[in-house]
Amino acid sequence: MSTNAKPLVHKYSEHGITTLTLDQPERRNSLSMAMLKALSDELDQIAEDPATRVVVLAAHGNVFCAGHDLKEIREQLDSDQFQLELFQQCSKVMQQIVNLPRPVIARVAGIATAAGCQLVASCDLAVAADTARFATPGVNIGLFCSTPMVALSRNVSRKHAMEMLLTGEMIGAIKAERIGLVNRVVDEQVLDETVYSLANTIAGKSSHTLKIGKEAFYKQLEMPLSEAYDYTSQVMADNLKADDAGEGICAFLDKRKPDWKDS
Structure with missing residues (x-):
């Protein structure tokens, strides 16, 4: 071409x-x-x-x-x-x-x-x-x-x-x-x-959070039920360590718009 x-x-x-x-x-x-x-x-x-x-x-x-x-x-x-x-x-x-x-x-x-x-x-x-x-x-x-x-x-x-x-x-x-x-x-x-x-x-959402969620969604689909829950429990625990999770929780409790850092 x-x-x-x-x-x-x-x-x-x-x-x-x-x-x-x-x-x-x-x-x-x-x-x-x-x-x-x-x-x-x-x-x-x-x-x-x-x-x-x-x-x-x-x-x-x-x-x-x-x-x-x-x-x-x-x-x-x-x-x-x-x-x-x-x-x-x-x-x-x-x-x-x-x-x-x-x-x-x-x-x-x-x-x-x-x-x-x-x-x-x-x-x-x-x-x-x-x-x-x-x-x-x-x-x-x-x-x-x-x-x-x-x-x-x-x-x-x-x-x-x-x-x-x-x-x-x-x-x-x-x-x-x-x-x-x-x-x-x-x-x-x-x-x-x-x-x-x-x-x-x-x-308008945290791109870091969306990345975590999309990857987890497709991975857990292929797992047996108990394995899927084990995997997603770890994903959520790790997700809580992210800056945007802390910011999102604080923003929700403070009733303000979150300021995403995408991290």
């Missing part, structure tokens, strides 16, 4: 909120190898950027993300190495989102299918326009959505996940909210207002 080419992922930061926008609507914002690497690079930079408190993941066009680029896959159909590297790169990006020490909110307008649905499910929160639709339709083309299944099955119930995976059928935003794939469904006219109101609310 030439240096003058349009970036595949556009980044904009303001007031502690960094928006990453998939910007290849002519290819339905597909997760090509180039798109995945561009998104991965941006996530790496954000992970080291203390000025970013919340990330919003958005997309240009009427398709949020159509999943993998099937034209690219067809061109590389005889390359086992490329296929494996593609799915490994995609899996890396999804884990980067989960492991990012900043909350990530998906802003979904339009369609999110296959790995695009996986992308939504991998984000910590998701707000969808009432026109948004979701599917894991790989079964329809003989390619089961096995990697999207990982994120999907960790966000919705097993039977709802299996129904999406086995039928490949599109579901609307209201059903996506009902089964837990998205948090909120709003009129498209107020989508940005809703997303950035939520982002600003979260950005």
